[in-house]
Amino acid sequence: MNLSSDQLVLWHYGFFHLNETILTTWLLMLTMTVGAMLITRKLTKEGTPSRWQCVLEIIVIGVAQQIKEVGLPNPEKYIGFIGTLFLFIATASLCTVLPGYTPPTGSLSTTAALALCVFVAIPMFGIENQGLRGYLKSYLEPTVIMLPFNIISEVSRTLALAVRLFGNMMSGAMIIAILLTITPFLFPIAMTLLGLLTGMVQAYIFSILATVYIAAAVQVSTPAPIPVPAPPIKQSPKQTP
Amino acid sequence: MDSMTIIAIVSIFTAGITIAIGVIGPALGEGRAVATALTSLAQQPDAAATITRTLFVGLAMIESTAIYCFVVSMILIFANPFWNHVITQVVGK
Numbered sequence: 013m014n015l016s017s018d019q020l021v022l023w024h025y026g027f028f029h030l031n032e033t034i035l036t037t038w039l040l041m042l043t044m045t046v047g048a049m050l051i052t053r054k055l056t057k058e059g060t061p062s063r064w065q066c067v068l069e070i071i072v073i074g075v076a077q078q079i080k081e082v083g084l085p086n087p088e089k090y091i092g093f094i095g096t097l098f099l100f101i102a103t104a105s106l107c108t109v110l111p112g113y114t115p116p117t118g119s120l121s122t123t124a125a126l127a128l129c130v131f132v133a134i135p136m137f138g139i140e141n142q143g144l145r146g147y148l149k150s151y152l153e154p155t156v157i158m159l160p161f162n163i164i165s166e167v168s169r170t171l172a173l174a175v176r177l178f179g180n181m182m183s184g185a186m187i188i189a190i191l192l193t194i195t196p197f198l199f200p201i202a203m204t205l206l207g208l209l210t211g212m213v214q215a216y217i218f219s220i221l222a223t224v225y226i227a228a229a230v231q232v233s234t235p236a237p238i239p240v241p242a243p244p245i246k247q248s249p250k251q252t253p
Numbered sequence: 254m255d256s257m258t259i260i261a262i263v264s265i266f267t268a269g270i271t272i273a274i275g276v277i278g279p280a281l282g283e284g285r286a287v288a289t290a291l292t293s294l295a296q297q298p299d300a301a302a303t304i305t306r307t308l309f310v311g312l313a314m315i316e317s318t319a320i321y322c323f324v325v326s327m328i329l330i331f332a333n334p335f336w337n338h339v340i341t342q343v344v345g346k
Binding site for chain 1: 309310313314316317320321323324327
């Protein structure tokens with residue numbers, strides 16, 4: 013039994029190995045890029061927008077609102093990074109409905125790459141916002157004694173991001189594979205449904221955690237009051253006294 | 254017992270123990286978290302969106318400790334480095 017889709021090498025030439033993870037990642041990237049290009053080719057402001065434009069607007073506005081609620085006041089700057097993370101992980105786990113597909117996020121190399129992106133992005137946004145001195149000074153908060161612990165937490169939360177996503181995706185695939193040998197027909201479908209839910213939740217958590225870390229790096233020097241997000245207006249169930 | 258048998262026994266036993274003990278803490282934690290979230294949902298149904306979002310994030314953070322144990326036990330069973338080392342030594346002889 014393969015622990016990850018890295019071990020299935022489809023094609024190799026010299027020292028270059030094309031394994032299943034890379035192939036599915038490329039296919040996902042291709043689908044999403046081409047799809048987004050096709051949709052954004054003819055955006056309209058007048059009249060009725062097309063269906064796909066509505067879908068994209070819903071996604072972009074939703075992500076921007078979530079970023080704002082977590083504590084980054086101008087989400088337009090960060091939505092490119094965080095939205096990409098969310099959309100990639102969400103699509104990677106939603107595509108599990110296709111037969112013969114293994115999510116690329118179920119391999120530690122993909123999740124480690126994503127976590128490394130976050131690891132690099134946090135100091136970049138931090139330095140951009142409060143300068144190199146200001147950012148480096150945030151490692152000395154609250155005292156100098158905390159310096160090693162701050163560095164350790166920086167590394168360990170990156171590791172945790174990678175292993176959390178990998179473990180969740182891999183365990184979903186593993187449970188389905190084990191159940192297929194025990195109860196072949198109905199029960200794996202239920203577990204696949206559960207896997208879809210976990211995949212969405214994990215995509216949400218990965219991007220929210222990245223947002224929280226970036227927000228912490230951006231506004232260390234001036235601790236803004238934590239904004240209380242207003243609950244979205246929707247019909248709450250009627251309460252009977 | 255040769256070293257291969259010992260490694261096999263220890264690996265399988267440790268994998269079981271890892272997941273068995275490692276799941277206790279997260280299970281208790283998730284139970285507490287869900288119970289508290291339900292209480293606050295019953296008190297303030299208007300704040301349902303915020304509570305649910307925080308609950309999901311918190312649950313995933315708690316759950317990840319159990320996931321770490323699962324990953325370790327999976328590595329012990331399917332991708333055991335010591336086992337692979339012994340296998341290569343035996344094959345190389």
